[in-house]
Amino acid sequence: MPSLKDLRTRINSVKSTQKITSAMKMVAAAKLRRAQEQAEAARPYAERMERMLGSVAASLGGSEGAPRLLAGTGKDDVHLLVVATSDRGLCGGFNSSIVREARRSIRELTAAGKTVRILCVGRKGRSQLVRDYGSLIVDTIDDVGRPRLGFDDAQAIANRLLALYDEDGFDTCTVVYNRFRSVITQIVTVQQLIPFGPPEGGDEEAEADSGGAKAVYEFEPEEGEILETLLPLNLSVQVYRALLENAASEQGARMAAMDNATRNAGDMIDRLTLDYNRSRQAAITSELIEIISGAEAV
Amino acid sequence: MADTVEFELVSPERLLLSVPVEMVVVPGSEGDFGVLPGHAPMISTVRPGVISIWRDGVVDRRVFVAGGVAEVQPERCTVLAEDAVPLEDADEADADRRVAEAGEALERAADEGAAREARKRLAAAEALRTAIASTRA
Numbered sequence: 001m002p003s004l005k006d007l008r009t010r011i012n013s014v015k016s017t018q019k020i021t022s023a024m025k026m027v028a029a030a031k032l033r034r035a036q037e038q039a040e041a042a043r044p045y046a047e048r049m050e051r052m053l054g055s056v057a058a059s060l061g062g063s064e065g066a067p068r069l070l071a072g073t074g075k076d077d078v079h080l081l082v083v084a085t086s087d088r089g090l091c092g093g094f095n096s097s098i099v100r101e102a103r104r105s106i107r108e109l110t111a112a113g114k115t116v117r118i119l120c121v122g123r124k125g126r127s128q129l130v131r132d133y134g135s136l137i138v139d140t141i142d143d144v145g146r147p148r149l150g151f152d153d154a155q156a157i158a159n160r161l162l163a164l165y166d167e168d169g170f171d172t173c174t175v176v177y178n179r180f181r182s183v184i185t186q187i188v189t190v191q192q193l194i195p196f197g198p199p200e201g202g203d204e205e206a207e208a209d210s211g212g213a214k215a216v217y218e219f220e221p222e223e224g225e226i227l228e229t230l231l232p233l234n235l236s237v238q239v240y241r242a243l244l245e246n247a248a249s250e251q252g253a254r255m256a257a258m259d260n261a262t263r264n265a266g267d268m269i270d271r272l273t274l275d276y277n278r279s280r281q282a283a284i285t286s287e288l289i290e291i292i293s294g295a296e297a298v
Numbered sequence: 299m300a301d302t303v304e305f306e307l308v309s310p311e312r313l314l315l316s317v318p319v320e321m322v323v324v325p326g327s328e329g330d331f332g333v334l335p336g337h338a339p340m341i342s343t344v345r346p347g348v349i350s351i352w353r354d355g356v357v358d359r360r361v362f363v364a365g366g367v368a369e370v371q372p373e374r375c376t377v378l379a380e381d382a383v384p385l386e387d388a389d390e391a392d393a394d395r396r397v398a399e400a401g402e403a404l405e406r407a408a409d410e411g412a413a414r415e416a417r418k419r420l421a422a423a424e425a426l427r428t429a430i431a432s433t434r435a
Binding site: 045048151163216217229233236237240 | 306308309310311312313326327328331338339340341342343366367369376378380409412415
């Protein structure tokens with residue numbers, strides 16, 4: 001049985017922890033709102049980019065001389081996995097779920113006889129992967145988007161990927177990140193970046209949207225040259241979107257985790273207070289019995 | 299037919315402008331082009347330069363863009379800009395700072411990719427400085 005003093009210290013320590021977690025929850029809520037707004041604001045660009053790329057690619061129509069970013073290297077041997085995680089912990093299963101998915105892909109690809117290389121974005125992913133797959137990690141990019149995630153950050157990462165691609169560092173590039181659905185659900189997403197695949201889902205919708213007007217665009221300069229500019233830009237946009245979704249998911253996950261922690265701390269305080277009062281009363285009772293039996297003995 | 303064309307200026311970070319305009323002049327990489335209502339569908343790359351927005355027969359606003367892509371449709375003109383600065387907000391000191399920064403980046407550039415990126419930035423920054431100088435003059 002812990003002493004009264006021990007219990008008091010415990011209660012105080014849990015109380016301070018609770019203060020911290022509830023403060024972190026509120027901070028995460030504020031950051032989440034900002035991240036969501038940012039993701040919202042970035043959507044128009046990505047949408048239009050997708051539409052434009054669709055019409056240019058359709059007009060070029062799989063002919064010869066399509067840029068490497070669209071057509072691929074013609075091989076499928078080396079896979080680069082971009083594992084986008086957060087720099088900080090205390091956000092529930094956010095990082096672990098990404099890393100779990102990454103591990104699964106790595107196992108699958110190695111089983112299929114492919115070479116896997118890893119580029120970690122964010123400190124946490126690296127620290128979880130470095131033990132098992134340390135030799136596969138090409139590089140780690142830390143502190144992305146601090147204090148504020150900008151397009152520049154995404155562009156820097158995209159440029160790294162392009163440089164690596166140009167020197168034949170890999171044939172296929174996939175990014176693993178968490179897509180933000182709501183505060184309590186984040187969906188681990190694996191998206192292929194290079195070679196650029198058609199946007200998943202809603203493909204037919206997009207086609208129906210633009211109707212038959214696709215092929216009638218004039219191009220200035222040639223389609224091929226436009227693609228040369230458009231594709232790297234699109235890569236940056238896709239990376240940017242992944243980072244934004246990740247940022248929102250991280251804050252959402254942290255908010256949920258901290259909410260849980262605050263509640264758990266509350267339960268713990270209640271339990272400890274009960275114990276504390278019980279032992280206090282027991283001490284008083286035993287003291288009383290001692291006094292009474294002492295008086296009786298006289 | 300409507301006598302205005304819907305002009306949209308979008309940067310990766312947000313939708314900057316979405317207004318009906320009479321005409322918009324975009325600095326295409328093969329030369330400036332004006333977009334009036336009913337323009338033939340076109341996709342063009344954009345070089346660093348100034349977009350002029352015409353309303354009521356005069357230039358209403360001027361926005362500097364650091365390159366990007368433009369999509370033109372009969373009733374709409376969308377410019378996806380890499381970076382955009384409204385000229386009334388821009389000042390020479392800022393432009394000078396950008397030029398200096400880009401120059402430094404070029405000197406520091408370790409590999410060909412970084413150097414190419416820095417040259418692009420430098421060109422954009424110089425174009426901004428020229429654009430500002432021409433409005434002040």
